[in-house]
Amino acid sequence: MNKLFQAKTSFTGRAVPLAALCLAALVAGGCASPSHTITPEMHARAASENPAPPKDEDFPALNSAKWEQGAFPSLEALRAMRTGLGKDQVRNLLGHPHFREGLGGVREWNYIFHFRTGTGPEYITCQYMVRFNADVLTNGMYWKGPGCADLLKPPPVGAKPVAAVQPAVVPARTTLGADGLFRFDGRSLADLLPEGRRKLDALASDIKSSTKSVNAIRVTGHTDRLGTATYNQALSLARANTVRDYLVQSGISAQTVQVQGKGESEPKVQCTQTSRAALIDCLAPNRRVEIEVFAER
Structure with a gap:
């Protein structure tokens, strides 16, 4: 039997279907859904959609995250986010989502991102939501946190690069x-x-x-x-x-x-x-x- 399609358990010796193995791997977080081709028509649909932005209460509570430590993302990777990206492309830019998003048909990914406010250990924390349409392409990216979206604005032309993100206004x-x-x-x-x-x-x-x-x-x-x-x-x-x-x-x-x-x-x-x-x-x-x-x- 081709080992790609059938495996044996160490306890019973009985064949286990690949679907069952993949389901178990999905639960463990190690089995990803297969990719699909993104067509120009799909891109056009994603670009034409204008969904209502989420409210603050639509973002998940920070203490419900699977990966509570969050991440320090690349600003360039965040600036590369656009409508019409597939999940593999988002994962390549931002990594896996930080919350338990479910196993199938997921239309929303949520992240916890930190940004340095100086040369020391201080940082601010923002939440970032990516939503997908029926074609499973991005059709909305949203921030929660005062000043978070402004962090992605490029510096003015001719301005000297800064070593660290400037802090948001202390409330x-x-x-x-x-x-x-x-x-x-x-x-x-x-x-x-x-x-x-x-x-x-x-x-x-x-x-x-x-x-x-x-x-x-x-x-x-x-x-x-x-x-x-x-x-x-x-x-x-x-x-x-x-x-x-x-x-x-x-x-x-x-x-x-x-x-x-x-x-x-x-x-x-x-x-x-x-x-x-x-x-x-x-x-x-x-x-x-x-x-x-x-x-x-």
Whole structure:
């Protein structure tokens, strides 16, 4: 029997079909799908498509990555990314995706990329998403992270090359306790407490008066662990959206504000109280909204 099409196990001596061997290798991450020819018609279809870009919450959580360390990519390789590339070509430029993307029919690859900000060990982290169309050709490449897409801009003509990527603007972070912002279990504009409104008014005034230009504002909602994970995720995102809406009503440009909900996934404190009232008090720091302002001051 041709060994390319049949193999024997060391335990039973029975023939094992190649498909079963390849499936096992796929699970182990070592068996790749065969390539296919890319025709001019396929290129044209990919170039004509204009899919809606993903929202921040469409990117996978960093802690769900298979390869959590990420990678330091080549800027030239990233600049070579285009619509109409096949998966083999993307893999050759960027390597394997860093998340568990599935075994077949996968239409999205996600990466964690780091960029040096100087000659030392400091770096910033960005997420990068590649989406594929029905022909399994790239039809969209997207970044998550303030200033990440700007890293690919080539230097001006005649400019001296720089040894390292310049750092993104360091954000000014404000953390507001949700208990002081919203009524109990509240999430809408109508649920904002008077003290919460005063804090947001002061924040909006500070942003408008003390910044030269705002690159981005990221609003992140967090909850404690009480309740289901699904409920907490929805609550955290709703509160972040409400804070965003209030800032926009206060004169902040809507185009600069990004929102995300982290639910109970990033607690600041751990509590073990058996009394529910005491537990709720202890968990208060976890119920919060964080506002990061990326701006030149």
